[in-house]
Amino acid sequence: LTGALVADLREVVGDANVLTAxxxxxxxxxxxxxxxxxxxxxxxxxxxxxxxAGVVAACRRHGVPLxxxxxxxxxxxGGVPLAGEVVLSLSRLAGVESVDPAARRLVALAGxxxxxxxxAAAAHGLAYGVDLGARGSxxxxxxxxxxxxxxxxxxxGGTREQxxxxxxxxxxxxxxxxxxAPAKDNTGYDLAALLCGSEGTLGVVTRACLRLxxxxxxxxxxxxxxxxxxxxxAAAAALSASMLPLDAxxxxxxxxxxxxxxxxxxxxxxxxxxxxxxxCADLVDPLPALSAAVDSLAGVVGAAVATDxxxxxxxxxxxxxxxxxxxxxxxxxxxDVSVPLPAQRELAASVSAVVTGVAPGAGLYLxxxxxxxxxxxxxxxxxxxxxxxxxxxxxxxxxxTADLGGSISAEHGIGTAKLPWxxxxxxxxxxxxxxxxxxxxxxxxxxxxxxxxxxxxxx
Amino acid sequence: LTGALVADLREVVGDANVLTAxxxxxxxxxxxxxxxxxxxxxxxxxxxxxxxAGVVAACRRHGVPLxxxxxxxxxxxGGVPLAGEVVLSLSRLAGVESVDPAARRLVALAGxxxxxxxxAAAAHGLAYGVDLGARGSxxxxxxxxxxxxxxxxxxxGGTREQxxxxxxxxxxxxxxxxxxAPAKDNTGYDLAALLCGSEGTLGVVTRACLRLxxxxxxxxxxxxxxxxxxxxxAAAAALSASMLPLDAxxxxxxxxxxxxxxxxxxxxxxxxxxxxxxxCADLVDPLPALSAAVDSLAGVVGAAVATDxxxxxxxxxxxxxxxxxxxxxxxxxxxDVSVPLPAQRELAASVSAVVTGVAPGAGLYLxxxxxxxxxxxxxxxxxxxxxxxxxxxxxxxxxxTADLGGSISAEHGIGTAKLPWxxxxxxxxxxxxxxxxxxxxxxxxxxxxxxxxxxxxxx
Numbered sequence: 001l002t003g004a005l006v007a008d009l010r011e012v013v014g015d016a017n018v019l020t021a022x023x024x025x026x027x028x029x030x031x032x033x034x035x036x037x038x039x040x041x042x043x044x045x046x047x048x049x050x051x052x053a054g055v056v057a058a059c060r061r062h063g064v065p066l067x068x069x070x071x072x073x074x075x076x077x078g079g080v081p082l083a084g085e086v087v088l089s090l091s092r093l094a095g096v097e098s099v100d101p102a103a104r105r106l107v108a109l110a111g112x113x114x115x116x117x118x119x120a121a122a123a124h125g126l127a128y129g130v131d132l133g134a135r136g137s138x139x140x141x142x143x144x145x146x147x148x149x150x151x152x153x154x155x156x157g158g159t160r161e162q163x164x165x166x167x168x169x170x171x172x173x174x175x176x177x178x179x180x181a182p183a184k185d186n187t188g189y190d191l192a193a194l195l196c197g198s199e200g201t202l203g204v205v206t207r208a209c210l211r212l213x214x215x216x217x218x219x220x221x222x223x224x225x226x227x228x229x230x231x232x233x234a235a236a237a238a239l240s241a242s243m244l245p246l247d248a249x250x251x252x253x254x255x256x257x258x259x260x261x262x263x264x265x266x267x268x269x270x271x272x273x274x275x276x277x278x279x280c281a282d283l284v285d286p287l288p289a290l291s292a293a294v295d296s297l298a299g300v301v302g303a304a305v306a307t308d309x310x311x312x313x314x315x316x317x318x319x320x321x322x323x324x325x326x327x328x329x330x331x332x333x334x335x336d337v338s339v340p341l342p343a344q345r346e347l348a349a350s351v352s353a354v355v356t357g358v359a360p361g362a363g364l365y366l367x368x369x370x371x372x373x374x375x376x377x378x379x380x381x382x383x384x385x386x387x388x389x390x391x392x393x394x395x396x397x398x399x400x401t402a403d404l405g406g407s408i409s410a411e412h413g414i415g416t417a418k419l420p421w422x423x424x425x426x427x428x429x430x431x432x433x434x435x436x437x438x439x440x441x442x443x444x445x446x447x448x449x450x451x452x453x454x455x456x457x458x459x
Numbered sequence: 460l461t462g463a464l465v466a467d468l469r470e471v472v473g474d475a476n477v478l479t480a481x482x483x484x485x486x487x488x489x490x491x492x493x494x495x496x497x498x499x500x501x502x503x504x505x506x507x508x509x510x511x512a513g514v515v516a517a518c519r520r521h522g523v524p525l526x527x528x529x530x531x532x533x534x535x536x537g538g539v540p541l542a543g544e545v546v547l548s549l550s551r552l553a554g555v556e557s558v559d560p561a562a563r564r565l566v567a568l569a570g571x572x573x574x575x576x577x578x579a580a581a582a583h584g585l586a587y588g589v590d591l592g593a594r595g596s597x598x599x600x601x602x603x604x605x606x607x608x609x610x611x612x613x614x615x616g617g618t619r620e621q622x623x624x625x626x627x628x629x630x631x632x633x634x635x636x637x638x639x640a641p642a643k644d645n646t647g648y649d650l651a652a653l654l655c656g657s658e659g660t661l662g663v664v665t666r667a668c669l670r671l672x673x674x675x676x677x678x679x680x681x682x683x684x685x686x687x688x689x690x691x692x693a694a695a696a697a698l699s700a701s702m703l704p705l706d707a708x709x710x711x712x713x714x715x716x717x718x719x720x721x722x723x724x725x726x727x728x729x730x731x732x733x734x735x736x737x738x739c740a741d742l743v744d745p746l747p748a749l750s751a752a753v754d755s756l757a758g759v760v761g762a763a764v765a766t767d768x769x770x771x772x773x774x775x776x777x778x779x780x781x782x783x784x785x786x787x788x789x790x791x792x793x794x795d796v797s798v799p800l801p802a803q804r805e806l807a808a809s810v811s812a813v814v815t816g817v818a819p820g821a822g823l824y825l826x827x828x829x830x831x832x833x834x835x836x837x838x839x840x841x842x843x844x845x846x847x848x849x850x851x852x853x854x855x856x857x858x859x860t861a862d863l864g865g866s867i868s869a870e871h872g873i874g875t876a877k878l879p880w881x882x883x884x885x886x887x888x889x890x891x892x893x894x895x896x897x898x899x900x901x902x903x904x905x906x907x908x909x910x911x912x913x914x915x916x917x918x
Contacts, residue, residue: 100799100801101700102696102699102700102800102801103799103800103801146645147645147649149643149645153642153643157642158643158645160649160652161620170888170892172891172892172895174888174891174892175888176886176888176889176892177886178885178889180799180864181864181865181866181884182797182798182799182800182831182832182833182864182865182866182869183612183616183797183831183832184608184612184617184797184828184831184832184833184866184869184870185797185866185868185869186605186606186608186656186866186868186869186870186871186872186873187866187867187868187873187881187884187885188656188873188881188885188889188890188893188911188912189653189656189657189892189893189896190606190619190652190653190655190656191889191892193619193649193652193653194648194649194652194653194896196649197645197647197648197649198648214702237561240561241560241561243673243742283702338641338642338643338644339641340559340562340639340641341561341562341641342561342562369643372641372642372643373641373642373643374641374643405639405640405641406640406641407640407641407643407644407645407646408646409644409645409646410641410643410644410645411643411645412645413645414645414646414647422646422647425640425646426637426646426647427635427636429629429633429634429635430635430637430647430650431647432631432633433629433631433633433635433648433650433899433900434647434648436631436899436900437648437653437896437899437900439899440892440895440896440898440899441892441895441896452647453647
């Protein structure tokens, strides 16, 4: 059976682009964190939309599902073959095809790394509104499929907000394309918005038309220390409500900064119970406005500010190196939740309480995009922890998040990792609607069937 | 049969809220332009989401489709019962329920007029990003269902860009709600984005959570005259590509302005072959930047500028009174098309050529949101024109638009009026996907079945 499928895939993409040996497929069957590991009968690497359609057709004919894979930088197990799926890698379908600076748009193939899109925009004096730490490897197709958020969400929103059009091969085998339409266009359902965030369950994104934004090269960054986390959150709310041209508004809780200072010194220039990292960007120097806003904040116990690139990078280091610092002390349980802005204080308190209750002795590292209500909760369990503690920690954190009207996935998606908890935030009616849409566009459930949509009985 | 349906509707919404007499339903069965006229067995006016669900259930039970209706300000026959549908009027389901100024959002019931949303936002020092001439009667549910564009699209995008969440009763009878989720939320398909622009074909919108934007009260408006339409379009492109804080960028072709000057004097302060109306809005006075930009434009033969409210309104009159001026000389064939910005020059030339070819002697009045590539084409036919000329004019205009990579509906939607031409801009694969989604969420085709989706055989 598998042999016939592999032969058909070779027919579509050529022998060299179907990988079957375990040593060749290993990079495609495991996510980069090492938490999600599967096996695949074949990795197919199409180089055109027609070849993608050929791979989808072959999988349908043989009744073998597929998992689309971009840069394999996902965090929820949505891009690896956990149940023996074929891997449809978009790595060869890459490149920025065209840039229209007047319309502020570009068209990129799905496998194009985010950094290549950023570079193409910059070459025309423009910028792309989504930026991620994984910009060198994360691909446009993957960021569309997962509606990636990232560092500049507070300014530009997520990937869906940047998406002007899409080309995709649907699970039903057909290719839909609506790439070059004008910005103002009311001619039917917005398939691009529907596929964005669908995590490969409806089809395979092959091209995207992306909106570009003006470049704001005048920048000011401030690292602020606060006497209490509550004071930092209150300051974040004040900054959010201000007219400052915010490009980022990040928070780092004291214990997280202390870990960073210990594992990846030097530490911050002042001690505090919590820190905010604020970046403003504008066409004119934003420093005066940022300084005035900072002066009006309560509870500030220390402040550093930078406008030149080198000093700005030094301050961003306190945010960028958190994940590496945590990785030095263990493999964390990584959670990515969000709540309405006013509930962040209660979320942080509740998360601390439930994690301490479920996993006494665990390291709890809080940080996040507080401008967006998005808290990253990293928990490093003690070596002595029982096997199910990680699951119980997740369960407890997701439940307090849902109780506060929050989202169990702010930006990472559901994937396979969060399936057990989707019912906490989505009703039976919504899940039924999701399944109906899935069946409509992917009637044989060929596309990423174990991702995003829990079977009806698991709720 | 109808008697049993009406009895069931009365059971759901009460006797007083089911209208059946022709004199009572007349206001619901004809659009405001008088072009679309139908009949209905009953107008049902639910006052709660549960009552909406009851009306949908009753229609399903009796196999009678329904047309959701908001302010009945649509322009494409999508909100009136052209095939004997029940009218589900949202007029009693109205009101702004809550405003969250910190999160810059509000929740409004579907029947809330746009102006009431604008007022609720203004009361908190904020604004709503979508504004229309019909703001007093157009409802939030209708603007969501049609993805309304309007006057400030160039700044804030359309309704879909403002939509943070939705509650709706789907055609399958279920109620889906996702209203209070945080801004960053990746937990499944974006039903709100899918229903936005679906023109009532998937379900009935009952509530919307809308994003609000900062108020920009420092405003400057300029009316510019140009030696040629080409010079005006080139200037519009230059202004679009600039960093000006544009709130509107409108163009009025010379013959259109001449009609306005004749029918609703006084005319503009200077004669020109084409005019631009430019509005900038910011936190600081935008006049210096606007003046500098205007000074750098080529082909300007006249300029007027205003910053105070009264003088700004005087300049906006040249845009706002175009439709009334046209109405004084006949019932126009109204077309609403868009193209990528660089194609606007060719679009205007091609439209002039084909309209003159199909309908010699017709009055052709061009104006539009040139900042968005959105051209309104109004054609007043001579009294002697044969009956099919209007259809042939539309056919010719939509074909040249499609040939330029444009949209046959920039903002009005497809409704029933543009059904014959949807295949010009959407492929068979896309139309099949639309139909599959329609069947998934509205399996009995109860919701607006004659709108938006052409039957497969008409292409």
